[in-house]
Amino acid sequence: xxxxxxxxxxxxxxxxxxxxxxxxxxxxxxxxxxxxNEIELPGAFxxxxxxxxxxxxVVLTCNKAYYYKDENYLKAxxxxxxxxxxxxxxxxxxxxxxxxxxxxFATGNVSLRSPEMSLVTDTINFxxxxxxxxxxxxxxxxxKENTLKSKSGRYxxxxxxxxxxxxxxxxxxxxxxxxxxxxYYTNSGHSYLFGPSTITSKxxxxxxxxxxxxxxxxxxxFVKNSYIKYNDRxxxxxxxxxxxxxxxxxxTRNVKITDSIxxxxxKGHYGEVYRxxxxxxxxxxxxxxxxxxxxxxxxxxKKIVVTGKEGNRxxxxxxNVRFFKTDMSGKCDSIHSDQKRALxxxxxxxxLWNNENQMTGDVMHLIGNNTTEKLDSLKVLNNAFIISKxxxxxxxNQVKGQNLYGKFKENKLNEVDVVKNTEVIYYMRNDEQELIxxxxxxxxxxxxxxxxxxxxxxITFFKEVDGDIYPEKDLPENARKLRGFIWRGDExxxxxxxxxxxxxxxxxxxxxxxxxxxxxLDDVPMEIRKETLEYDKKNPPLKSxx
Numbered sequence: 001x002x003x004x005x006x007x008x009x010x011x012x013x014x015x016x017x018x019x020x021x022x023x024x025x026x027x028x029x030x031x032x033x034x035x036x037n038e039i040e041l042p043g044a045f046x047x048x049x050x051x052x053x054x055x056x057x058v059v060l061t062c063n064k065a066y067y068y069k070d071e072n073y074l075k076a077x078x079x080x081x082x083x084x085x086x087x088x089x090x091x092x093x094x095x096x097x098x099x100x101x102x103x104x105f106a107t108g109n110v111s112l113r114s115p116e117m118s119l120v121t122d123t124i125n126f127x128x129x130x131x132x133x134x135x136x137x138x139x140x141x142x143x144k145e146n147t148l149k150s151k152s153g154r155y156x157x158x159x160x161x162x163x164x165x166x167x168x169x170x171x172x173x174x175x176x177x178x179x180x181x182x183x184y185y186t187n188s189g190h191s192y193l194f195g196p197s198t199i200t201s202k203x204x205x206x207x208x209x210x211x212x213x214x215x216x217x218x219x220x221x222f223v224k225n226s227y228i229k230y231n232d233r234x235x236x237x238x239x240x241x242x243x244x245x246x247x248x249x250x251x252t253r254n255v256k257i258t259d260s261i262x263x264x265x266x267k268g269h270y271g272e273v274y275r276x277x278x279x280x281x282x283x284x285x286x287x288x289x290x291x292x293x294x295x296x297x298x299x300x301x302k303k304i305v306v307t308g309k310e311g312n313r314x315x316x317x318x319x320n321v322r323f324f325k326t327d328m329s330g331k332c333d334s335i336h337s338d339q340k341r342a343l344x345x346x347x348x349x350x351x352l353w354n355n356e357n358q359m360t361g362d363v364m365h366l367i368g369n370n371t372t373e374k375l376d377s378l379k380v381l382n383n384a385f386i387i388s389k390x391x392x393x394x395x396x397n398q399v400k401g402q403n404l405y406g407k408f409k410e411n412k413l414n415e416v417d418v419v420k421n422t423e424v425i426y427y428m429r430n431d432e433q434e435l436i437x438x439x440x441x442x443x444x445x446x447x448x449x450x451x452x453x454x455x456x457x458x459i460t461f462f463k464e465v466d467g468d469i470y471p472e473k474d475l476p477e478n479a480r481k482l483r484g485f486i487w488r489g490d491e492x493x494x495x496x497x498x499x500x501x502x503x504x505x506x507x508x509x510x511x512x513x514x515x516x517x518x519x520x521l522d523d524v525p526m527e528i529r530k531e532t533l534e535y536d537k538k539n540p541p542l543k544s545x546x
Contacts (some may be wrong), residue, residue: 001039001053003216006192014342014483014489015254017415021099021428022098023102024055024056025052025069025072025101026053026055026072026073026074026097026099027055027067028045028047028051028052028053028055028067029052029053030050030051030052030440031049031050031051031052031065031377032048032050032078033047033048033049033239034046034048035046035048036504041066041253041291042176042295043069043070044066044067044219045067045068045375046064046262047064047065047066047067048063048064048065048067049063051064051065051072051076051132052098055097055099055102055197056128057085058082058084058104058128059082060074060076060081060082060083060097061079061080061081062077062079062081062095063077063078063079064076064077064078064081064349069102072098072099072100073096073097073098073099073100074096074099075095075096076094076236077093077094077095078093079091079096079140080092080095080106082095082097082104082106082126084128086156087114087115087506089112089113089114090104090111090112090113090124090133091109091110091111091113091538092106092107092109092110092288093107093108093109094106094107094108095107096166096534097143101129102129103125103126103127103128103129104124104125104126104128104140105124105125105126106124106126107120107122107123107143109122109350110123110124110135110408112126112155113122113178114157114160114186116143116160116186116187117141117143118141118142119135119139119140119366120139120140120141120142120276121135121137121138121139121140122135122137122138122139123135123136127489131157132155132156132157133154133155133157134153134155135152135153136152137152138150138151138152139152139153141182141184141186142151142295143164143184143186143190144216145172145173145215145331145532146170146171146172146215147170147172148164148168148169148170148184149168150163150166150167150169150170151166151167151280152164159185160185160186161183161184161185161186162183162184162186163183163186164179164180164181164182164183164184165180165181166180166265168182170191170215172215173448174199174244175199175200175201175244176199177191177193177197177198177213178197178198178199178322179193179194179196179198180195180196180197181193181194181195181525182194183525184312186433186530186533187535187536188214188224188532188535188539189214189216190210190212190213190214190393190529190531190532190535191212191213191214191215192525192526192528193210193212193213193222194209194210194525194526195209195210199213199493201244202230203247204229204230205228205229206220206222206226206227206228206229207225207226207227207229208222208223208225208226208240208241209225209226210222210224210226210522211223211224211526212526212527212529213292215316217245218244218245219241219242219243219376220240220241220242220243220244221239221240221241221242221245221334221420221469222239222240223239223240223327223518223526224522226240226241227240228242229286230275232257232259232260232261233259233260233273234252234253234258234260235249235251235255235257235260235271235273236255236257236258236259237251237252237253237254237255237256237271238252238253238514238515238518239251239252239497239513240249240252246274246276246400246466247276248272248273248275249272249273249370250270250271251271251272251273251436252269252270253269253270253514253515254269254511254515255267255268255269255271255282256473257280257282258378259306261310261417262310262313262506263290263291263533264288264289264290264291265289266280266282266286266287266288266289266306267282267285267286267287267288267289267447268282268283268285268286268304269283269284269285269507269510270283270284271286273329273372274285277307277520278307278313279305279308279309280306280472281303281306282295282303282304282306283302283303283304283336284302284305284504284507285300285500285504285505285507285508286301286302286499287300287304287499288297288304290319291461292373292374292411294495295325295326295411296325297324297325298323298324298499299315299317299322299323299497299499300317300320300322300323300500300504301317301318301319301320301321301322301334301335302318302319302320302504303318303319304317304318305317305318308339311340312338312339312340313340314337314338314339315335315336316334316335317334317335318334319334320333320415320501321333321335321491322498322499322500322501323335324449324493324495324496324498325411327353327354327411327412328411329352329493329494330350330352330353330364330493331349331350331351331491331493332347332348332349332351332364333347333348333349333525334347335346339370340378342367342368342369343365343366343367344365344366344367344368345363345364345365345366346364346366347365350362350363350364351488351491352364352417353493354412354454355412355413355453355454356388356389356454357386357387357388357413357450357454358386358387358388358487358488358489358492359379359380359384359385359386359404360383360384360385360486361380361381361383361385361404361505362381362382362383363379363380363381363382364378364379364380365378365379365381366378367379374411374465375408376407377405377406377407378405378406378407378434379403379404379406380403380530381403383402383484384400384401384402384404384418385398385399385400385482385484385485386398386402386416387398387487388456389425389486389489390427391429391433392429393427393435395425395427395428395500396425396481396487397426397456397479398423398425398426398482398485399418399422399423399424399448400418400422400423400424400425400482400483400484401418401419401420401421401422401423401445401446402419402420402421403418403419403420403528404416404417404418404419405418405419408418412450412451412454413454415447415450416448416450417447417448418445418448419444419448420444420445421442421443422442422443422444422446422461423441423442424441424443424446424459424461425438425440425480425481426438426439426456426459427439428469435472436469436470437470437505438469438471438480439468439469439470440465440480441461441466441467441468442460442464442466443462443463443464443465443467444462444463445461445462445463445465446459446460446461446462447459447460449507486496488511
């Protein structure tokens with residue numbers, strides 16, 4: 001008996017579920033004329049004139065309709081309009097609606113409208129259960145200032161999102177976006193790009209393979225193979241942020257900024273570019289490479305700042321500055337380079353190596369020639385000191401004075417004048433490179449001519465010369481070095497990689513680890529931002545449209 005009761009309960013329960021799940025019927029609220037003709041339209045009512053039907057929150061109006069009551073199905077003709085709630089309108093020449101599965105099909109000059117957008121295409125399928133509409137017949141979407149065009153697309157009503165998996169363009173008065181995979185949110189104007197995508201404007205050209213663009217605020221974030229290209233500048237980085245309204249860009253990890261006009265390449269792991277102010281700064285293993293004739297000058301500082309327009313550009317480097325060129329390298333606390341004046345100032349304990357010569361002083365100025373793009377002259381102010389190793393022995397040639405003035409020839413130091421309180425220790429050799437003696441004297445001024453192998457060819461002493469040439473055995477070792485002598489040959493930068501001190505390597509290793517971690521997500525679209533998901537909470541949507 002208990003088994004029978006249980007069986008009856010189960011049957012009743014299943015019956016109640018079936019009744020609950022049974023689709024509601026389409027209700028015809030109005031029709032000027034109705035007819036039933038089983039010969040011409042078997043199973044269908046012919047409705048004409050001001051037809052109005054409703055079904056679970058949807059109102060359908062048209063000029064004429066075939067209503068299949070048993071199938072819960074309706075075909076609508078002429079001025080068809082479907083309205084869901086008070087926010088979604090779909091108009092067409094012809095439509096079909098299945099009340100059992102809540103699916104609609106519309107064709108013929110179809111328009112789908114909400115408070116945020118309007119879509120015009122030839123054919124739309126609309127699934128009311130999943131609240132998705134899709135088309136495969138070229139569509140145009142108008143959303144405020146943006147016009148989107150694509151061959152196909154899918155619209156998610158609840159999310160207010162379009163998804164495009166074929167060629168799509170977004171045309172804005174300020175730019176044009178092209179992509180083959182794009183998600184677009186009509187309420188916020190947020191675009192998510194995946195795969196090769198471009199953004200073209202009068203100001204620049206942007207390429208990315210994964211990124212986000214806020215079409216309302218004109219702010220963007222790009223994270224894969226991305227770059228921003230201006231007429232004279234190319235900005236690359238693993239992660240790029242861009243603000244179009246301010247023409248501001250920042251880049252993180254493996255940053256590379258190419259300045260084509262000034263023949264410079266700027267690198268680091270974090271940088272900011274202010275286009276309207278013609279300025280940028282770079283840090284975290286920062287470096288600048290300048291092309292000088294057929295050679296390159298590499299400069300490093302913990303922070304490098306570049307300001308000014310073409311021809312008036314100024315480069316500043318701060319904290320532990322190092323630089324390298326094939327025939328020249330050096331160090332200082334900071335550097336200031338003025339393009340217009342062709343003047344580079346080495347500030348704070350500067351040291352310069354030019355071929356085999358080591359030069360130090362309180363302040364150094366390198367003066368270039370903007371016409372020839374070559375080094376012209378050198379100034380070492382206060383405590384000037386030149387040291388070079390003797391060509392054969394273990395001794396050092398030394399010249400010391402208050403100030404030093406040098407002239408370059410083909411970027412090599414060719415002539416040097418040392419003035420005021422000059423002192424010299426010079427190893428004199430004959431043509432067979434035999435040591436003649438060691439010249440040690442003081443004078444008011446010294447002039448040196450240096451050959452193309454960085455050897456002193458001639459040395460001339462002026463005024464109040466006092467000293468002598470000593471045989472090697474007569475000059476003690478402790479008298480062979482001038483006061484203040486410090487040989488720093490082991491610090492000399494011999495390659496471009498030497499410009500980076502060991503502590504800067506942490507940024508490189510960190511960037512490599514982060515890049516490797518992100519490579520596993522290369523084939524995954526960007527995660528939807530919180531500001532996209534919560535947009536309607538902070539910006540209440542419109543209630544209805546006309």
